[in-house]
């Protein structure tokens with residue numbers, strides 16, 4: 001396989017990592033890297049974490065290594081909005097069947113329960129709140145999206161309720177939204193805190209190396225993993241969960257549409273500012289329109305806004321573009337919290353959502369190299385599930401779930417020309433932003 005040319009970068013200062021109690025945890029040092037492991041995992045997002053965990057569960061005597069290019073938690077798995085979702089807003093491509101929808105919910109719920117168990121068993125003091133989520137609308141014209149979501153929830157038998165008017169204002173501490181759909185099955189987390197926290201209690205036979213990029217993987221009965229620091233590691237099988245960077249390993253082509261989005265996390269509100277949130281519990285709102293703003297009120301009394309969509313032709317984003325994102329983040333913040341216009345963002349960062357045209361994931365195998373990428377905006381639970389089942393696949397364990405993942409629809413193809421893809425994607429993203437109107 002070819003050498004990787006584009007590597008992940010830490011785009012801005014992630015408020016989730018900075019406020020995580022595991023921020024300074026020391027994982028394994030590069031001097032400890034062995035020449036040989038039984039299993040190697042490339043990328044430590046939720047997908048890579050889950051693969052390593054499952055390898056260790058299935059083979060307590062095996063040696064497992066994770067190589068992560070940047071700091072764990074400063075990757076997209078740690079920089080997202082922190083909605084651990086049981087039912088995503090859109091179920092992949094429009095031709096998803098009811099059976100697809102049921103699979104999706106069943107797998108997401110199983111994954112969330114597995115994460116809850118890990119956290120409980122190890123008594124990890126991570127920022128996790130089973131407070132559910134709101135899909136909320138400002139414009140009456142967006143109510144139709146709530147009804148569409150309600151139909152999906154009905155189809156899969158998941159409970160929900162509509163919340164409106166004064167009740168909604170009391171729950172959120174803002175009068176901005178007019179109507180919302182509340183779904184109790186979603187957890188709100190600090191995603192960097194949860195990921196890093198869980199990595200600290202991986203079984204001892206898993207060695208975790210951050211800031212250790214992989215340069216190249218050579219296929220073969222025993223694949224060879226070559227690191228940028230020159231170390232060469234042999235193993236029985238490799239799992240690559242590198243998000244859109246799968247393309248860099250030649251494991252995917254013309255499938256991912258990497259989209260940058262921006263987030264701002266405020267400083268902690270003081271006692272006087274908190275009077276506007278009297279009796280308000282932590283919450284999370286996703287916008288009824290897919291181009292809209294995601295908002296959270298966190299357990300440590302901060303406000304998060306996430307918006308803006310920009311196609312990332314070369315998987316990155318300049319510091320100048322991150323600086324400019326403040327304007328739209330600030331506007332969304334001020335509209336929702338007019339009494340807190342003076343409250344600064346303590347952290348602003350960018351993250352990359354790796355979408356596919358039909359929201360279908362990449363999940364495959366080439367010899368002893370297993371690879372996946374989620375393809376949708378709410379991908380934490382799905383990437384965790386795929387990581388788990390890669391480890392089972394590599395260990396020859398067959399199951400209905402594995403068969404489903406192998407046979408799920410594939411991503412539709414993007415045009416081979418970068419120019420055409422960029423133009424097409426930028427036009428679509430501008431359209432999403434313009435039509436979102438007051439949902440931004």
Ligand SMILES: Cc1cc2nc3c(=O)[nH]c(=O)nc-3n(C[C@H](O)[C@H](O)[C@H](O)COP(=O)(O)OP(=O)(O)OC[C@H]3O[C@@H](n4cnc5c(N)ncnc54)[C@H](O)[C@@H]3O)c2cc1C
Pocket residue numbers: 004007008042043044045046047048067068069070075076077078079080081082083084085212213214215241242243244245261262263306350351352353354372373374376377378379380381383
């Ligand atoms: C702003 C934003 C908001 C989001 N909000 C949500 C949300 O609320 N809920 C939700 O479920 N999902 C959300 N998502 C999507 C979610 O973050 C992703 O679907 C999920 O993190 C994918 O996990 P992953 O492990 O597959 O990939 P990633 O998290 O991208 O992990 C891949 C890892 O591979 C590493 N890597 C790449 N190349 C190399 C290399 N050469 N060597 C070593 N390592 C390498 C990367 O550094 C990275 O850590 C959001 C995404 C963004 C950007």
